[in-house]
Amino acid sequence: MALAKRIIPCLDVDKGRVVKGVNFVDIRDAGDPVEVARRYNEQGADEITFLDITASHESRDTTYETVERMAAEVFIPLTVGGGVRTVDDIRKLLNAGADKVSINTAAVFNPEFVREAAERFGSQCIVVAIDAKRVSEEGEELRWEIFTHGGRKPTGLDAIEWARKMVDMGAGELLLTSMDRDGTKVGFDLGLTKAISDAVIVPVIASGGVGELQHLADGVTQGGADAVLAASIFHFGQHTIPEAKAFMKAQGIEVRD
């Protein structure tokens, strides 16, 4: 009996449609997040992460409505992130059917918001998203910093110290994205993943850079991640969730069949 490492497909959603494209072989309307989530659920995904990438006021109602439809037919945990700034945002997402919400930029500008959210709703539903970038030079001791605005703006915050602080504030889980690796398909930043995972008691989801199944396995065995998140290798039909699980299992990783 052992806890399984989780595989989490991530949907980037803009105005109610999955973007970056999704190309399942036998799905007619690949842009509908509910249909995509349903397919991943059928494949045995362990969770779904839904990121509202525009998170404008106008798109917000669409997000609540989409989350509501998703929660009515996909019975695995659902994390929703993107533009979560207030306690009211969190309440609305949870009421719509999200199980966890992911806080990113708002945590950087106001760390107390994480504490407030965890006290109000419980740490189990508060995920803090950490976007980190390596700032050390070759040959120096490795160091990563928190960046905002899709990796464009440095904050001066050390990633490891920041991760510890967020957990102290009440984060129940960390969604860690390497801004150096995001979209590169060369694999997770394993040094970063390991450093953060070792530094905190809560589960860490590794994200950013997955291009093949070995990268998912490495995230767990070398990065010490509790869950691995990927988008494009699943969206484009390059690999299915069962293929990913079989691959990881063959390397001795505990997975849910």
Place this chain on the structure above:
Amino acid sequence: MKTVAIIDYGMGNLHSAKKAVEHVAPDTTVLVTDNAEKIREADRVILPGVGAIRDCMAEMHRLGVVDLVREVSQDRPFLGICVGMQALMSRSEENGGVDCIGLFPSEVRYFGDHLTENGERLKVPHMGWNQVQQTIDHPLWNNIPEGDRFYFVHSYYAEAEGNADMAGRTHYGVDLAAAVARDNIFAVQFHPEKSARAGLQLLENFTNWTGKC
């Protein structure tokens, strides 16, 4: 028409539990309510719960839910979920110690900050899909394979050792009660409404259960 009442005392995402029960039992009316009369009239009752036990118990006391739970858990199928299971125990060590409803004698304990397995450190909360060993035969386990995985998310647990009411066991650094049962009461530490096939089967079994073992 059958009715399932999900007790709403302001804690957590009740939408998921409602949708999951509606999904497995389309002919059932599912109410999310704090209305004592409606809860008394329901054929079956679910006590959910997430977050901190102190806040949950405080709200349950404030809304009269504690006495109501004692009443309706006597004579109809009753299901506790997650903190809704912990609330049925005698006491929790969370938040410096909180007295609970006490339908079961167990105490609820913290995993601790130094949980290990074979020398490896385990993360807390226990979050994700873990296997459940069915320790008794029970109608709620019908059509669920032994050792199937359910979704857990919790930092506190009811002990397995010496637990005479245990219906299912799981292991995470320590053995813990994944489910307890007595007479018409069943309670689970995991989230059946988030546990895909296995969880939906358990909820379907609950909607068909007469309350007898």
